[in-house]
Amino acid sequence: MGRVRTALLCLLGLVLASCATPPAPPPSSPTTLPPTSAPTAPWPATPPGTAAALTGPGVRLQPAQWADLPGWPQDDFSGVWQAFRRDCGARLPSALAAVCRRAASVPADDPQSQRAFIEAEFAPWQITASGKPDQEDKGLITGYYEPVLHGSLTRIWPYVVPVWGLPADLVPRAPGADGVSGGRVAWVDGQQRVLPYWSRAQIQSDPALQAALDRHTVVWLDSAVDALFLQVQGSGLVRLPSGQTLRLSYAGTNGWPYKSVGRWLLDTGRVNGTITMSIIRAWAQMHPAEVPEMLAANPRVVFFNAALDTDPQRGPIGALGVPLTAMRSIAVDKRAIALGLPVWLSTAQPYDSRAPAPQPLNRLVFAQDVGSAITGAVRADLFTGTGDAAGELAGRMQWPGRMWALLPVNP
Template sequence: MPAPPAPPSGVAKSRWVPAAWSELPGFEDDALHEAWNAWLRSCERPPPAFAPLCGDVRRLSIASDAEQRAWMVERLQPYRIEAQDGSGEGLLTGYFEPYLEASRQPGAGFNVPLYRPPADLGVRKPWYTRQQIDTLPEVQAQLAGRAIAWVRDPVQALVLHIQGSGRLRVREADGSTRMVRLAYAGTNDHPYKSVGRWLLDQGLVRDATWPGISAWTQANPHRVQEMLWANPRYVFFREEPLDALDAGFGPRGAQGVPLTPGRSIAVDRASIPYGTPVWLASSGPTVQLSRLVLAQDTGSAIVGAVRADYFTGWGEQAGEIAGRLKQGLRLWALWPK
């Protein structure tokens, strides 16, 4: 049997150990056609190693799962992803695209602004903190006229900041409504501080998942602002249209392609290159997963070899899953032979 191909360079944070297909949990059972949309999206901006395979990927988009599986076995080599110390166990979390009601004009309960980047964002580093943005008149003056829309709930606005993008059902000035996407456009360059961690450190909660945080905020509205200011990081957005073609996919990830619910993950780029098909296995109290996913995004908290953030989609149900997802993980990268 020929030796497996060498793993890619530039993955200094991980060890790639050649593995047999039989090692991948559930490989014979996954509905691979569900992952093919994510792979087709990766082929819009394929990494060099995968570009020669994209013709076959497109051709096989209407093939059966069995045909897709046979092609993968023929053309790809699995590698078990491990940390440098040899550990193959890691952490899976989730993220999603929030859905919020919004208005182009403040008032009638819509009092929380979502801003475009300020003109001097690239000049002053770091920019003002979240608390300073909310309280200093001179900062408010710099942001005048830069609100894309206003939403009702400051906690939901924080969720939007943390997730980095979202969908708005916006009420326009003429009374009509339309759907738009807010995409990440920059930050104030302050570090992200978890409000869940702050609540735990204060002894205020035992459940620091988003459902637990939401329950605490409803019981303690007088302390919500204090909680929000515990995270100095602030995100600015840009507005994008959300047409029928885009509506079935999430925002563009770091690879530059739209994310596919349930089939896109964020990874540490120093462990797994963007555009790599990955076999993901995770069992826990929130979800049971054994499936093909594509490494198409990253995030500031996604650090380490066996670490992934699982894109659950958009809306309330996706947020419920993402908010609770924190469980063990194993990963196999699938690399061209």
């Protein structure tokens, strides 16, 4: 969602990026994914210019056949055409735009025709990362979601937690050793300098800073923990007392690197074992006096745009500029994979301790979003939907996986 969403690198899907070590998968886990079967002749021919335009320099493409894609015949294509047609509403590379024009005649309610069209117009190429011996074809697959929160446009109890819009004094800054890319102009020894923008801890400890940022508040929430989850995800819906819905979208950050509060809970011994969104919320409810310290462990602050939304069911807007489709949209590293590109994703269902073994998750998805922690060729964040159930699903999703780019054969 053009968001920070600094990754769901833990069991909290982006909520706790890199927060805790996931449960050890059983022997049948996709951590030991079977090798891709050898392609059957002839290999699909895709013009070199098309591959160069749709993938980045760190990507190696291995030719494949449809039969090489795990689970390709079993995908029921639910939501595929919606996501694909949304793709086509964006500004796409010319090769994809040409396919979109030919797709206009395909019925929206005919999965068989849609599958036949995809097979005729695209060829699968397995995505591998260069420079990573023995692991170049596998990467981390995580999940993210859109939270639904409660708030008010005015500060009135219990809505006292501000969500800030982009402050006027935030300027770009070349990050130094501190890694901070957000800056503020200040006078130092009679000269103007660009200093790092305020961290979360600095803001929390300075009432004057808080008051200055409060002038840019776009909505007031009733929970500091909900505000944390919103900042990690990078977008959300807010139900207002009037019954209206406010949609929040990413506007920028203070430029500080993201630090996981889940990691902080583990490192400080406050929580042991697996960290989930529910565990963070429960801990915060039991230790309200320590919540500011927990929040300050993450120096990054995310700023938001806000607009009244007349269609909360449409999904948040991704970096491609189109609404995301649950379980069909992914965030990628756009330096490696062009936004708008169809991708075959092969990983496992979100972890469930009640299941005897992880179940496969194979589906056609579309690169429609980005995330600051989504880096590399074989790396994706699957959008699981809107609301608490989607959040729990995203929070349990962290498995290795493989990816195939579907490149146009007739650009």
